[in-house]
Amino acid sequence: MATTAAEPKPKVSADEAREVAEAAREQEWAAPSFVRDLFLGKLRMDLIHPYPEQDPEEIRRAQPFLERLERLLRETVDSDRIDREGEIPDAVIQGLRELGAFGIKIPREYGGLGLSQLSYMKAIELVSSVDGSLTALLSAHQSIGVPQPLKMFGTEAQKKRYLPRLAKGAISAFALTEPGVGSDPAAMETTAVPSEDGKSWILNGEKLWCTNGTKAELMVVMARTPSKFAGGKERRQITAFVVETAWPGVEVAHRCHFMGLKAIYNGVIRFSNVRVPKENVLWEPGKGLKLALITLNTGRLTLPITAVAAGKRCLEIARQWAGERVQWGRPIGKHDAIAQKIGTMAANTFAMEAVAELCGAMADRGGYDIRLEAAIAKLYNSEVGWRIIDDTVQIRGGRGYETADSLRARGEKPIPVERIMRDFRINLIFEGSSEIMHLFIAREAVDKHLQVAGDVVLPGKSLGQRLRGVVRSALFYGWWYPGRWLGWSAWPRYAEFGALAPHVRFVERNARRLARGVFHSMLRFGPKLEFRQAVLFRLVDVAGELFAMAATCARARLLVARDPVAAGHAVQMADLFCRQSRGRIRAKFKGLWRNEDVPTYRVAQEVLEQKHLWLEQGMVRLQ
Ligand SMILES: Cc1cc2nc3c(=O)[nH]c(=O)nc-3n(C[C@H](O)[C@H](O)[C@H](O)COP(=O)(O)OP(=O)(O)OC[C@H]3O[C@@H](n4cnc5c(N)ncnc54)[C@H](O)[C@@H]3O)c2cc1C
Known part of the structure; x- marks a missing residue:
């Protein structure tokens, strides 16, 4: 697609930027990846089912810390005040230090609590349910701050020097x-x-x-x-x-x-x-x-669990308000428009938790390459979490837009939906914006195809390279492509999932459709596919939905095994989520080949070229 006349000269060319990103990319896939296989048309349920459970010993070790953390948050944190004053009281930070909350994942030999990724995520879930600024403090410190890279890449001397200090609460x-x-x-x-x-x-x-x-x-x-x-x-x-x-x-x-x-x-x-x-x-x-x-890769797992916390809080708020607020003679939750939002919110919260905890458990268990799963979890949960918050503002009506302090001052319950919305929005931007997550995942989605057919489709290859590429492609696609059409995904497969089995079979069929979609897009657009982001993003969104469906079914299956009495609820939630997800997947596939991407791009370029300034008339201009 053409560049615009008014385009500023970049400090680094697109090729240089790509080169730097490629050099930093992990090229190898040393361990299996559920999502990478999905893109290749293979459903590896064995990688996520049985849904990994947390080690009981780890739960026993984490429990006292989580209970103390919960008490500290309940008794000492006033989030409205923090929001109003823009400061976290020193006593709260000190309280967190004393609990060991700055060294949750730092090994015990260096003075930390030595807890797992999943226990850490449960702690962050508690914190996020109360205050976003506190989450930022703890998470910037130990999801991406010094402890994490030091643990992974530090020398023994570096670890001995810094980890004990960090565990004690050096921010x-x-x-x-x-x-x-x-x-x-x-x-x-x-x-x-x-x-x-x-x-x-x-x-x-x-x-x-x-x-x-x-x-x-x-x-x-x-x-x-x-x-x-x-x-x-x-x-x-x-x-x-x-x-x-x-x-x-x-x-x-x-x-x-x-x-x-x-x-x-x-x-x-x-x-x-x-x-x-x-x-x-x-x-x-x-x-x-x-x-x-x-x-x-693992740092990103904090945001998906933050979204789960937001989902649960919103569900609580929506449940209470939609049950008690009566308009037009009925509680608003009985009006279909509001009920649709609440039902969707419940199903999505269940799915977000399935996705986040699955990724956390995979990180703890090891033996998986979770870079794509973590990226999808970040992308999927932050986007879904945002929609849930938006719906909650709508359900609360004018009160959703009013600050907690103002509600309190006029004698109403200070429910901080407005603050939750403001605090959450950044999750779609930092630690990899939604767009960059799409691109990161898309790059891996086409990786196998580039390995096989890159010499044929990419520019700048010699005749010899192209000929070798043609032979390699013929050998690979000769067996791979027909396999993306043929497969057994009808009854009785996945019968152990009971009522959810049709959804798992849908995931299997649609993983093959996804692989075909990636391949057909490569054939249709060749090297230009890189620039067709709207097409790539739809493919990534399908993968996100399929991953969420699979995670949700696997989690429901685990809950059935754990407690058959309560299990009906989990199956009901998973079933609703999957039904809705199937609709979204179908729409994305349809949009792959029937869309308005090209005229939309053209209009955008014309806007950038100032051809539509007439649309901006009638307002006071920015200085
Ligand atoms: C509250 C807050 C906390 C932060 N904390 C940290 C921190 O602790 N450490 C740190 O290093 N950084 C931090 N950041 C920075 C954050 O990670 C960046 O804002 C983020 O990486 C996006 O960069 P940018 O804002 O410059 O957007 P840009 O890169 O300028 O992007 C602008 C928009 O264009 C999109 N875009 C960019 N490139 C492409 C492309 N190739 N294709 C399609 N779309 C594209 C982006 O997704 C975005 O929507 C923080 C930012 C904020 C606001």
């Missing part, structure tokens, strides 16, 4: 974003160069929107280090450092303020000739971006 942060570096890290301008004596790196630059940055003692900082040259070509290097904020040259230049999360300690952090000892390089020079991406 940490993750500093990747810069004014010119949002979703695309290639244009990074923060630099680190070796000092003359070779003992340190000299760090210079500015990081934007660094959560916890204004309070942190320690940070993981990503910086550009000198490029390498291979075959005459420049290879940009990004390196990760552990930086202590007490070192000379580290400065909080500005504390940022946002629509929600009023007490997030987020800022612009400036580094001026900061001397970072070479022992503080994490992993190794040049691996910084890869480290950031791998950290985010």
